[in-house]
Amino acid sequence: MKRKPLVIGDLKAELPLIQGGMGVGISLSGLAGAVAAEGGIGMISTAQIGFREPEFDAAPIETNLKCIGKELARAREIAPGGVIGCNIMVATRRYEDYVRAAAKAGADLIVSGAGLPAKLPELVRGFKTKIGPIVSSLKSAAVICKLWDRHYQTAPDLVIIEGPKAGGHLGFKEEELADMEALDYDSEVRRIADHVRQYGEKYGKKIPVIMAGGIYDRRDVAHYLDELGLDGVQAATRFVTTEECDAPDAFKQAYLDVKKEDIVITKSPVGMPGRAILNKFLREVRKRPRPVRRCHQCLEKCSPRELPYCITDALLAAARGDVREALLFCGTNAYRAERIETVHEVVADLMG
Structure with a gap:
């Protein structure tokens, strides 16, 4: 049509x-x-x-x-x-x-x-x-x-x-x-x-x-x-x-490699649920927080001392291709690529 x-x-x-x-x-x-x-x-x-x-x-x-x-x-x-x-x-x-x-x-x-x-x-x-x-x-x-x-x-x-x-x-x-x-x-x-x-x-x-x-x-x-x-x-x-x-190519490759069961709902530091790829980073921050070392002035309501990790640092890692240490957001159908x-x-x- x-x-x-x-x-x-x-x-x-x-x-x-x-x-x-x-x-x-x-x-x-x-x-x-x-x-x-x-x-x-x-x-x-x-x-x-x-x-x-x-x-x-x-x-x-x-x-x-x-x-x-x-x-x-x-x-x-x-x-x-x-x-x-x-x-x-x-x-x-x-x-x-x-x-x-x-x-x-x-x-x-x-x-x-x-x-x-x-x-x-x-x-x-x-x-x-x-x-x-x-x-x-x-x-x-x-x-x-x-x-x-x-x-x-x-x-x-x-x-x-x-x-x-x-x-x-x-x-x-x-x-x-x-x-x-x-x-x-x-x-x-x-x-x-x-x-x-x-x-x-x-x-x-x-x-x-x-x-x-x-x-x-x-x-x-x-x-x-x-x-x-x-x-x-x-x-x-x-x-x-x-x-x-x-x-970066590494981010795209993560989509090509991901399996359906590795796409999960995770709680973001901003308090909202989010959909992402279950990788080394997500597994580790579930067990122990990563202290926020620098504020990047990203969100209006943010208390760095109370966060399990800095969402900007996690997303910057994705944008720079360090996909093992990154928060990799994706939709439900990413595994289909x-x-x-x-x-x-x-x-x-x-x-x-």
Whole structure:
């Protein structure tokens, strides 16, 4: 089936496909630009985006803010005219500065999860940047829509529903993730979509609803677009094992080597459950904590002395290829990767 374009206000992507943001350093300009060049929407993760810069250790936030513009510019060189955005976690320290930096640098789209982006409309005022929350429940979608309606007289430009099969931090309780079938999540997806459409009607605009989490092949795409009637999908894990992905080769090889039983739910230092590959690092930190030696100014609510390990250090190890000593986030379907593909091949397979 020929897929309809994804239209977000005056933004138009040829394909109803968003590449999910993956940090630290996994989805930067290389991957985002390649996806945008294929007609999808490429997303740059701003999480510790400046980690390669020499001044990062001394001034992490200021370095990150400068690198947002650099990465967006590089992605634009790869995909002139493509749709490119930023994924910015609400839990990020000085979140407001990150959002303003992305909007000022010309990000077409900003999506935010890991918290409720209550002030996001105010932060992009005066810019053309489109905005959307990442939600996992009807409750969180309802809260955001109500807040934006009441305080800013607006509604989201799009809404991304991140389901229980996603990688990284998850908006679910551990017991829910232990029995995903019992969640009946398709019913929750329908409820969220119906609620969002009510706000679209109120503001006289179409609010695309996008499904994320577990999107790996065209059957997944068909389920959410054709059967559930959503407007698009977001895929992340599938893009890791591509030539263009910004991850190091060792990180990609970890996906190629992992077995289904080695993909586990782990409790992140930030207090949220997350999905990752069970490796030497995870086995060891389960037994004994690793003292945090330096604060990288990553998260707003963080008490280094109380953490079992530093999540930035663990993710930086992944971004630098030290996969035995790293936190390797992944989605449920990472074990299905069999070879390194190109972004063109992945997009063609997903979109048919």
